[in-house]
Amino acid sequence: MSEIRPIFWDPSKKVLTLLDQSLLPAERVYRGYSDPHGVTEAIRSMVVRGAPAIGCAAAFALVMAAANYSGADPAELGVQVKAASVEMASARPTAVNLFWAIERMGRLLSETEDRDCSWVKEALEAEAMAIFREDLAACRRIGDLGARLVPDNARILTHCNAGALATAGYGTALGVIRSAAGDGRVSMVWVDETRPVLQGARLTAWEMVEDGIPATLITDNVAGSLMASGRVDFVIVGADRIAANGDVANKIGTYSLAVLAHYHRIPFVVAAPTSTVDLSIASGASIPIEERSPAEVTGYGNLSWAPDGIAVFNPAFDVTPANLVTAIITERGIMTPPLDQGLSGLLESG
Numbered sequence: 001m002s003e004i005r006p007i008f009w010d011p012s013k014k015v016l017t018l019l020d021q022s023l024l025p026a027e028r029v030y031r032g033y034s035d036p037h038g039v040t041e042a043i044r045s046m047v048v049r050g051a052p053a054i055g056c057a058a059a060f061a062l063v064m065a066a067a068n069y070s071g072a073d074p075a076e077l078g079v080q081v082k083a084a085s086v087e088m089a090s091a092r093p094t095a096v097n098l099f100w101a102i103e104r105m106g107r108l109l110s111e112t113e114d115r116d117c118s119w120v121k122e123a124l125e126a127e128a129m130a131i132f133r134e135d136l137a138a139c140r141r142i143g144d145l146g147a148r149l150v151p152d153n154a155r156i157l158t159h160c161n162a163g164a165l166a167t168a169g170y171g172t173a174l175g176v177i178r179s180a181a182g183d184g185r186v187s188m189v190w191v192d193e194t195r196p197v198l199q200g201a202r203l204t205a206w207e208m209v210e211d212g213i214p215a216t217l218i219t220d221n222v223a224g225s226l227m228a229s230g231r232v233d234f235v236i237v238g239a240d241r242i243a244a245n246g247d248v249a250n251k252i253g254t255y256s257l258a259v260l261a262h263y264h265r266i267p268f269v270v271a272a273p274t275s276t277v278d279l280s281i282a283s284g285a286s287i288p289i290e291e292r293s294p295a296e297v298t299g300y301g302n303l304s305w306a307p308d309g310i311a312v313f314n315p316a317f318d319v320t321p322a323n324l325v326t327a328i329i330t331e332r333g334i335m336t337p338p339l340d341q342g343l344s345g346l347l348e349s350g
Contacts, residue, residue: 050166055097162238246322246339247284
């Protein structure tokens, strides 16, 4: 299989290079960033997207914020990094990995206040690299663990893009599919187009073609008829935030799939690293849901298919309640109901 890399860090130049996912699959363009403001805009505009990938990008952006400080006062350096953190935290509210990475880098910063600036800068860079490497290892582990749940000759349905593009590499839901495909257990991957930004049609389909995994693109509203006709054996998705009780926030349309899978008695599985679990939020009712531009719904590029003046509701995510989730796969193990007990025990043991 090909190695799809969405994120590169140059330690000598302190430059973060991102594969511009807004242009795929038509163009493969890499963009370099040397200041945290640029990375914030890249996150907001979905040049980089997917909760784990956003977390990695944010960590490296804070390394840039420190590197761009030319003075010798550790307190001033800390102020500069914290200012970049505040701006970045406003970029996308639902993906908890963004806040997890910012908080992790912030904890390190507070622990190094008595060190000189060069030491702090090196420590921040080492921590960002650790976040990146840990995510890549977590995805590999999630893939290998999750593949055990996939039946032989499986016809798998997935939604949005939880692949290499959404992580440091390999992917969560697509990591499971990749590992299962490597074991010869995947007959077909049904790829939801994922309206309105088409992450499935543009990104997941592209990853499947790149890796030579058999896949078929469908419109979102085909999923129910596929399940009714017995052509789906397994549904797997990623997550942007998982509440303490096991409720899952993921790309809009995920809840509908979970309801359909439950009705047709098809396993509905979530794959995500433990960094996506947010025990501070009791249930999905408290997860902030990002709303995006009406332009994503009314047209694409210069083409508009909706009348001027029509009201638009465009939430980027929905919440799937825990009772519709068959299992949650993390790098530390597979959680099955009751998910609230499993998740809390999982993180406490880690």
